[in-house]
Amino acid sequence: MRRVAIAAAAVFALLEVAPYLVMLSGSLKTLEEVSRVPPTVVPESAHPENYSEVFEAAPMARYLANTVIVSGSIALAQIVLVVLAAYALTFMRMGPSARAVQVLVLLCLAVPPQVRFVPVYLMLARVDLVDTFFALVAPHAASALGILLACKAMRALPIEVVEAARLDGASELAIAFRVVAPMIRPTLVAFLLFSVVYHWNDYFWTLVMTTSDRVRTLPVGVALLREQGTGVRWHLVMAATVVVTAPVLAIFALTNRHLVRAFTWTSPR
Amino acid sequence: MRYRRRSPLFAWAFLAPSLALFAIFFAYPLVACFWLSLHRWDMLADPQWVGAANYAALLAPGSELGPVIGRTIVYSAGTVVGSVALGLALALALHRVGRVGHVLRSAIFASYVVSWVGVSLLWSYLLDDQLGPLSALLEAAGLGAPDWLGDPDWALVSLVGVSIWKVVGYDMVLYLAALEDIPREILEAARLDGAGRWATFRTIVWPLLGPTTLFLVVTGTLMSFQGFDVVRVMTGGGPAGATQIWVHWLYEQAFAYFRLGPACAAVTLFFVPLALVTWLGRFGWQHA
Numbered sequence: 001m002r003r004v005a006i007a008a009a010a011v012f013a014l015l016e017v018a019p020y021l022v023m024l025s026g027s028l029k030t031l032e033e034v035s036r037v038p039p040t041v042v043p044e045s046a047h048p049e050n051y052s053e054v055f056e057a058a059p060m061a062r063y064l065a066n067t068v069i070v071s072g073s074i075a076l077a078q079i080v081l082v083v084l085a086a087y088a089l090t091f092m093r094m095g096p097s098a099r100a101v102q103v104l105v106l107l108c109l110a111v112p113p114q115v116r117f118v119p120v121y122l123m124l125a126r127v128d129l130v131d132t133f134f135a136l137v138a139p140h141a142a143s144a145l146g147i148l149l150a151c152k153a154m155r156a157l158p159i160e161v162v163e164a165a166r167l168d169g170a171s172e173l174a175i176a177f178r179v180v181a182p183m184i185r186p187t188l189v190a191f192l193l194f195s196v197v198y199h200w201n202d203y204f205w206t207l208v209m210t211t212s213d214r215v216r217t218l219p220v221g222v223a224l225l226r227e228q229g230t231g232v233r234w235h236l237v238m239a240a241t242v243v244v245t246a247p248v249l250a251i252f253a254l255t256n257r258h259l260v261r262a263f264t265w266t267s268p269r
Numbered sequence: 270m271r272y273r274r275r276s277p278l279f280a281w282a283f284l285a286p287s288l289a290l291f292a293i294f295f296a297y298p299l300v301a302c303f304w305l306s307l308h309r310w311d312m313l314a315d316p317q318w319v320g321a322a323n324y325a326a327l328l329a330p331g332s333e334l335g336p337v338i339g340r341t342i343v344y345s346a347g348t349v350v351g352s353v354a355l356g357l358a359l360a361l362a363l364h365r366v367g368r369v370g371h372v373l374r375s376a377i378f379a380s381y382v383v384s385w386v387g388v389s390l391l392w393s394y395l396l397d398d399q400l401g402p403l404s405a406l407l408e409a410a411g412l413g414a415p416d417w418l419g420d421p422d423w424a425l426v427s428l429v430g431v432s433i434w435k436v437v438g439y440d441m442v443l444y445l446a447a448l449e450d451i452p453r454e455i456l457e458a459a460r461l462d463g464a465g466r467w468a469t470f471r472t473i474v475w476p477l478l479g480p481t482t483l484f485l486v487v488t489g490t491l492m493s494f495q496g497f498d499v500v501r502v503m504t505g506g507g508p509a510g511a512t513q514i515w516v517h518w519l520y521e522q523a524f525a526y527f528r529l530g531p532a533c534a535a536v537t538l539f540f541v542p543l544a545l546v547t548w549l550g551r552f553g554w555q556h557a
Binding site for chain 1: 276277279280281283284286287288290291293294295297298299301302305312355359361362363366369370372373375376377378379380381382383384385386387389390391392393394395397399400402405406409434438439442443446466491495497498501502516519520523524529532533536540543544547548
């Protein structure tokens with residue numbers, strides 16, 4: 001019974017992995033071979049030049065650079081603002097307004113991008129900021145989730161650490177970033193991982209806010225590639241799909257449990 | 270010095286950047302959305318006040334929003350029930366299975382962190398009606414294959430299948446963690462009392478997994494109500510509107526037809542229920 005269950009789970013795991021192998025294999029085939037019915041499992045001959053071709057057929061290098069810029073800037077801005085805000089809420093004297101701010105932050109969690117995209121688009125259009133990095137980064141720079149998680153981690157720290165640093169004459173800014181932030185590093189690292197992967201993958205917001213290849217990111221660019229021309233050039237689309245998925249799979253392979261934790265830590269535990 | 274440092278002004282200075290961004294990108298859009306929902310506007314001429322007309326049109330019998338919400342509920346229920354049930358089954362199978370179990374878990378979880386666009390492109394190829402390997406495989410096995418994405422009766426089912434395939438690893442990982450928390454002694458005692466596998470699961474394990482199940486249903490519902498990428502990339506809402514679900518409909522209303530009033534009215538109508546579900550999730554999880 002137990003063995004049957006494990007075997008069934010193994011079969012399912014195979015069903016989860018096989019499509020990625022089909023993708024990899026397809027990305028190395030010729031257009032004729034990738035369109036053949038029935039399909040071949042292993043390419044008759046490998047065509048790695050599909051990858052250079054897809055970088056010529058679309059501004060993939062630009063998309064890649066944009067994706068790095070956008071997800072990197074968002075993560076960086078979020079970490080700085082999250083540490084500042086959480087430190088203020090946890091260690092600075094604010095009176096009862098701290099509680100009000102926390103409720104406000106919680107409220108922001110309940111406002112998904114799908115509720116905000118129309119007004120934000122119109123607002124940015126009015127100041128001519130649609131199709132800029134600003135439109136992709138600024139709306140995500142403050143993170144309600146990050147603040148809540150950082151507050152939770154900071155509350156677990158002994159207050160004496162902060163008071164000792166104050167007696168030593170350290171500035172509040174220095175205490176926040178040099179004393180407190182390193183002490184909640186596991187939380188910050190997990191949040192950083194989550195944020196980078198989340199925004200690397202983001203499609204909806206980027207699709208709405210971009211109109212040119214100047215700032216488009218990989219998911220939007222690669223999805224466009226499929227719509228290009230007549231008939232889908234599946235070998236190139238598969239190569240592009242490898243480019244968009246491989247970095248995330250690599251991060252997952254390298255950070256395995258940390259990434260799982262980063263994605264599941266809003267769990268009921 | 271000491272006095273200044275303790276002044277609340279410092280705290281507000283630290284909070285200011287975040288609060289300003291929340292005001293601009295969270296609070297203002299909510300208000301603006303409500304304001305727009307009371308107007309007719311195509312982004313060209315000036316907005317025209319129409320009162321509650323947008324709401325009335327959306328809620329009138331035979332409005333186009335009805336079927337959209339119906340399909341969204343089908344997509345959402347299918348994805349949530351499917352991924353919770355399959356995630357639980359996988360977790361029960363892989364609970365305490367050592368090394369092999371960990372490899373299998375990672376393989377199953379991987380798709381959860383891959384982008385929806387990547388997954389959607391991959392499955393667009395696999396399910397293609399001309400050259401899709403899946404149909405070829407089924408036909409080679411002597412089974413017929415439907416036109417997964419081109420047949421209006423199948424397209425939404427296919428999207429539900431792809432979505433379950435992508436997110437099930439998340440459900441599995443949370444169930445595994447919850448199973449880990451069940452004390453062995455309880456299960457041992459049940460076994461000594463002569464309880465069978467099914468009885469133990471039904472009377473002990475399932476109730477103890479309750480908070481996890483509630484959490485997964487709530488987060489799954491929220492996630493699937495926001496579903497967009499998979500529709501946009503795989504079907505574009507077609508064939509014949511068969512996969513037109515809520516957010517994709519919103520997107521088209523706003524950016525294909527420039528009907529901003531109805532789009533914002535629909536957002537306002539469903540924001541409150543969605544926010545309530547979010548809060549239910551937080552409440553259920555914190556007080557479980």
